Amino acid sequence: MATFVDRAVLQVRGGNGGNGCVSVHREKFKPLGGPDGGNGGRGGDVLLVVDPGVHTLLDLHFRPHVTAPGGAHGAGSRRHGANGADLVLKVPDGTVVQTPDGELLADLVGAGTAYPVARGGRGGRGNAALANARRKAPGFAELGEPGEQREVVLELKSVADVGLVGFPSAGKSSLISTLSAARPKIADYPFTTLVPNLGVVRAGDETFTVADVPGLIPGAATGKGLGLEFLRHVERCAVLVHVVDCATAEPGRDPVADIDAIEAELAAYGGLAERPRLVALNKIDVPDGRDLAEIVRPDLAERGLTAYEVSAATREGLRELAFAMAELVAAARAAEPVAGPVPGGAGPVLRPRPVDETGFTVEPAADGSFLVRGARPERWVRQTNFDNDEAVGYLADRLARLGVEQALARSGAEPGSTVRIGGREFDWQPSVYAGIDHVSPVRGTDERLADPGSTAGGGGRRRPNAAERLAARKGRRRPATDAPDTGDPDAGDPAPTGEDDQPSPDGDGAANDATLWHDDRS
Numbered sequence: 001m002a003t004f005v006d007r008a009v010l011q012v013r014g015g016n017g018g019n020g021c022v023s024v025h026r027e028k029f030k031p032l033g034g035p036d037g038g039n040g041g042r043g044g045d046v047l048l049v050v051d052p053g054v055h056t057l058l059d060l061h062f063r064p065h066v067t068a069p070g071g072a073h074g075a076g077s078r079r080h081g082a083n084g085a086d087l088v089l090k091v092p093d094g095t096v097v098q099t100p101d102g103e104l105l106a107d108l109v110g111a112g113t114a115y116p117v118a119r120g121g122r123g124g125r126g127n128a129a130l131a132n133a134r135r136k137a138p139g140f141a142e143l144g145e146p147g148e149q150r151e152v153v154l155e156l157k158s159v160a161d162v163g164l165v166g167f168p169s170a171g172k173s174s175l176i177s178t179l180s181a182a183r184p185k186i187a188d189y190p191f192t193t194l195v196p197n198l199g200v201v202r203a204g205d206e207t208f209t210v211a212d213v214p215g216l217i218p219g220a221a222t223g224k225g226l227g228l229e230f231l232r233h234v235e236r237c238a239v240l241v242h243v244v245d246c247a248t249a250e251p252g253r254d255p256v257a258d259i260d261a262i263e264a265e266l267a268a269y270g271g272l273a274e275r276p277r278l279v280a281l282n283k284i285d286v287p288d289g290r291d292l293a294e295i296v297r298p299d300l301a302e303r304g305l306t307a308y309e310v311s312a313a314t315r316e317g318l319r320e321l322a323f324a325m326a327e328l329v330a331a332a333r334a335a336e337p338v339a340g341p342v343p344g345g346a347g348p349v350l351r352p353r354p355v356d357e358t359g360f361t362v363e364p365a366a367d368g369s370f371l372v373r374g375a376r377p378e379r380w381v382r383q384t385n386f387d388n389d390e391a392v393g394y395l396a397d398r399l400a401r402l403g404v405e406q407a408l409a410r411s412g413a414e415p416g417s418t419v420r421i422g423g424r425e426f427d428w429q430p431s432v433y434a435g436i437d438h439v440s441p442v443r444g445t446d447e448r449l450a451d452p453g454s455t456a457g458g459g460g461r462r463r464p465n466a467a468e469r470l471a472a473r474k475g476r477r478r479p480a481t482d483a484p485d486t487g488d489p490d491a492g493d494p495a496p497t498g499e500d501d502q503p504s505p506d507g508d509g510a511a512n513d514a515t516l517w518h519d520d521r522s
Contacts, residue, residue: 006156006233008057008064009100010117014147015043015070015084017121020129022141023076035127035137036078041071043120043147044084048097048106048154050113051090057154060089068118071144074126084120094159094236097152105152109159117152121145124383130394139443140391142383155232160198160211161329163237164280165266167258170245171282173197174312176212179322203319203326210325211237231269238332239325240266241278242305246296247289255281255296259305276328279307280321285314362407369418370408370428377404378422386424393446405430 018040025033046068060066066089072081097106097115106115124142131138164172180199197212213233234240242262244255259279266272279300281293293309300307308324310317360374377399384395399405399421408419408428419426440446 005056005058005061008060008154010060010152010154011065011149012046012118012152013067013149014045014118014120015068015087016147017041017043017123017144018071018073018081019144020124020126020141021074021076021079022127022139024137025077035131036076037126037128037141038074038076038078038080039126039129040074040123040142040144041081041083042123043070043144044068045086045116045120046118047086047088048091048095048108048115048117049088050093050095050108050111052093052111054090054092056092057095057156060091060154068120068147070147071120071123073144074124074141078126078128080126081123083123086120089117091154092156094157096155096157098155100151100153118150119148121147122379122383135439137443138390138394139440139445140385140388140394142391143385145379145382157235158198158211158233159209159236160233161208161237161332162201162210162239162241162325163234164210164212164241164243165234165262166243167245167253167262169248170243170258171312172212172243175243175280175282175310175318176210178312178315178318179210201322201325203322206326206330208326208329231265234266235271237275239278239328240272240275241280241321241325243280243282245283245289246281246292247283247286255279255292256299259300276332277305278321278324278328279305281307281309283311283313284309284316285311360402360404360407362404362411364411365420367418369420369425370411370413372404372408372419372421376402381422381424388444389446389449390440390444393440393448396448 020040021037023035023037025036027033046066066087068087069084071084074081091108093109093111095108096104097108097117098104105117108115122145124144126141127138130141164175166172176197176199179201199210199212201208201210211233213231242259244258245253246255281297282289284290284293290309293307297307297309306324308317308321310321312318360372360377363371363373365371380395380398385391405428408417409430413419413428415429417428419428
C-alpha cells in the first residue's frame with residue numbers, strides 16, 4: 001500500500017539566467033564590424049501544477065531540493081542563449097502553499113491550476129544590446145540574474161463535499177466503503193484509518209465526494225491523537241456528518257457526549273461553525289445500538305440536528321442518508337458564487353504605478369552605513385561584472401540616473417560612507433560625471449574608477465589621440481641635424497643603431513610608442 005503524505009517542505013530555486021557575451025565582429029574586408037555579443041537565456045521557473053492523477057505529496061517529500069534548469073550563455077555573431085525549461089511539479093488537488101511562517105501563498109484547487117513558486121533569473125544582455133549612439137562598442141556584458149530561491153511548505157487539504165467525523169472505531173470507514181467504491185482498511189481496533197479516504201457517492205442526479213477523516217479524540221485541536229494532522233482535511237467540506245457508535249461498550253460514552261466532544265474540537269480548530277451537520281447513528285444492527293439510537297434521537301432533534309439510523313453492515317438507512325447528504329451538497333453548490341464575467345461588462349482593474357515612484361528606498365543603519373532597497377538597483381548589482389571597470393562605471397551611471405546618489409545625499413551620506421545594495425558593499429564617492437552615458441577610451445576600463453596617477457583603467461596613461469600619435473611619428477622621423485642646439489657637442493651626431501631604430505610592432509616607428517597603449521591592471 002502506498003504511503004500517504006499530506007505535508008512536505010521544499011527548497012526550490014529557479015534557474016539562473018545566462019550571461020551575456022562580449023564579442024566584436026571580425027571578418028575579412030569588413031573593418032569596424034562592431035559588437036555582436038548575444039544575450040543570455042532566461043532561467044526556467046519552478047511551477048506547481050494540479051494533476052488529478054496525483055493524490056499525495058509523497059514524491060516531493062522524498063525530493064525536497066528542486067532546481068530548475070538555467071539559461072544558456074550568449075555567444076558571438078548575435079547568438080542568443082536558449083531559455084531554460086520550466087520545471088513542473090505535479091501536486092494533488094487541494095494543495096496549499098505557505099511560507100515557513102504560515103503566510104498563504106497559493107491555494108491550488110482545480111485540475112490544471114498552476115503557481116510559479118520560484119521564478120527564473122533574467123538573462124544578461126550582450127554588448128550588442130548595450131551599444132548605443134555614444135557607446136558604440138561596449139567592452140562589457142551583463143551577467144545572468146540568479147534564480148529566485150525560497151523555502152515553502154506544502155499542505156494537502158482534501159477536496160471533498162462531505163466529511164465524516166467521529167471517534168475512532170465509530171464505523172466511518174465501513175460507512176464510506178458501503179456508500180462508495182472506496183476500499184479503506186477496516187479492523188476492530190482504534191485508529192485503523194491513518195490517512196483520509198475519498199469516495200464518490202451518487203444519489204439521484206447528484207454526484208459528490210465523501211471523505212473519511214481519521215478518528216478524533218478530545219484534545220485533537222491541540223495535537224492529541226492524529227487531530228492536527230487531519231483536521232485540516234475537513235476545512236473544505238461543505239457538509240459534516242457525525243458518525244456515532246451506538247453500540248460502544250466504553251464507560252462514559254453515549255451518542256450525545258460523543259457529538260459534544262467532537263463539536264468542541266471543531267470549534268477549537270475554528271472556521272467550521274457555519275457548516276451544515278447531519279448525524280448518522282451507526283451500528284443499529286446490534287440490538288442495544290438500535291434501542292440507544294431511538295432514545296437519543298429526540299434529544300438531537302431538540303438541538304436542531306437531523307439524525308438517521310443506519311447500519312453499514314446491513315445497509316439499513318443508507319439510502320435516506322445519501323439523499324440527505326446530496327440535498328445539502330446541492331444547496332451548498334447553489335450558494336457558491338458563479339465564476340464568469342464581471343457584472344456590467346467591466347474589465348479587470350489596472351493599477352499602474354505612480355509616475356514619480358522611484359522604486360527604491362534608502363535606509364540609514366545604526367553603524368553609519370546606508371542600505372538601498374529596491375528591485376531595480378538590486379537586480380542591476382547582481383548582473384554587474386565587478387571585474388570589469390567599464391561595467392562598474394555603467395552601473396554607477398544607472399544608479400545616478402535613477403536618483404540613488406541624490407537620495408543618499410538627502411539621507412546624510414558623506415563621501416566614503418558604506419552603501420549596501422543587493423548584498424554588496426560600496427564606498428560611496430559621488431562624482432560629477434556619474435549619470436551621463438560615459439564612454440571610456442579603452443574598452444573594459446573606466447578612468448573614473450582609477451586612482452590619480454595610476455595606470456589602471458587609463459587613469460595615468462591614456463590612449464593618445466590621432467594628433468598626438470602624428471606628432472610622435474614626426475618627432476621620431478626628424479633628422480638628427482635638425483635637433484635643437486643644446487650646447488652639447490655630441491648632440492648633432494646620429495644616434496647609434498639600437499633598439500630605438502627598430503620598427504615598432506604597430507609599424508609606426510619606435511617600440512617606445514607601445515608603452516602608451518599599455519594597460520597595467522594591478
